[in-house]
Amino acid sequence: ATMLRAVHDDSVSDVLRETLDGHRVVGVMGGHDVRRGASTYRQAAVLGRALASAGLLVLTGGGPGAMEAANMGAYLSQASDGDVQARLATLAAAPGFRPSVSGWARAAAAVVERHPGGTPSLGIPTWFYGHEPPNYFATHIAKYFANAIREAILLELCHGGIVFLPGAAGTVQEIFQDACENYYGAREKVAPMVLVGRQHWEQEYPAWPMLRSLAAGRAMADYIHLVDTVDEAVEVLRER
Numbered sequence: 001a002t003m004l005r006a007v008h009d010d011s012v013s014d015v016l017r018e019t020l021d022g023h024r025v026v027g028v029m030g031g032h033d034v035r036r037g038a039s040t041y042r043q044a045a046v047l048g049r050a051l052a053s054a055g056l057l058v059l060t061g062g063g064p065g066a067m068e069a070a071n072m073g074a075y076l077s078q079a080s081d082g083d084v085q086a087r088l089a090t091l092a093a094a095p096g097f098r099p100s101v102s103g104w105a106r107a108a109a110a111v112v113e114r115h116p117g118g119t120p121s122l123g124i125p126t127w128f129y130g131h132e133p134p135n136y137f138a139t140h141i142a143k144y145f146a147n148a149i150r151e152a153i154l155l156e157l158c159h160g161g162i163v164f165l166p167g168a169a170g171t172v173q174e175i176f177q178d179a180c181e182n183y184y185g186a187r188e189k190v191a192p193m194v195l196v197g198r199q200h201w202e203q204e205y206p207a208w209p210m211l212r213s214l215a216a217g218r219a220m221a222d223y224i225h226l227v228d229t230v231d232e233a234v235e236v237l238r239e240r
Helices: 002-020 039-053 066-075 081-092 101-114 147-156 169-184 198-204 207-215 219-223 230-239
Strands: 025-029 057-060 162-164 193-196 224-227
Touching: 002 147, 025 039, 025 066, 025 169, 039 057, 039 066, 039 081, 039 230, 057 066, 066 081, 066 101, 081 101, 147 169, 162 169, 162 230, 169 193, 169 207, 169 219, 193 207, 193 230, 198 207, 198 224, 207 219, 207 224, 219 224, 224 230
Parallel strands: 025 057, 025 162, 162 193, 193 224
Antiparallel strands: none
16 A cells, blocks of 8 residues: 555656646645635635736645635636635535535535636645545645655646745745755756745744745845735745
């Protein structure tokens, strides 16, 4: 079983790199427990939609919460503003995958059925978080057994940069794993890091002060950003 899992994960990595070749990939990282209907969920959807509309391929961890919202926004990037708001309301009727994964999934399926052929985006979930279902809006799913490999690949593929929405332990881990790659990488390999939410990243989970200290005097210093809104985050990545 261990050998087969390793073969599976290696094969997924090979197909991922082939599939994404030639695309400018931007990652969106954020909390898995953000509930549909919350303002944070809506903002993540706005972010995903704006990135996809700018011609960027959105990549997330493929799970629920902010990840689902970003994939949902990307999927509906060609829909009207009114349609997007209506579909957000549809989803809010099943705000989380507890107590019913089926009800949560059916709400998303109803949106996809109403808007077939949405804009492609990618989700990279893991069986490590077996209680979390993959979201319905990522048109391509690359699921890993080994979470450590999944995290490394997830960050490696985001050559266009990563937006870090408010989150907790998992998002903090991804910030500093990405920072480590940028810290030691050559200038041409450094990718933008955009943290959204000054209060969150300076006060509640103060990742920003340490990130700024790490970046001082390094090539990555010009590639780290702290903003308050998803619109600012999109503008940063457009300028890059």
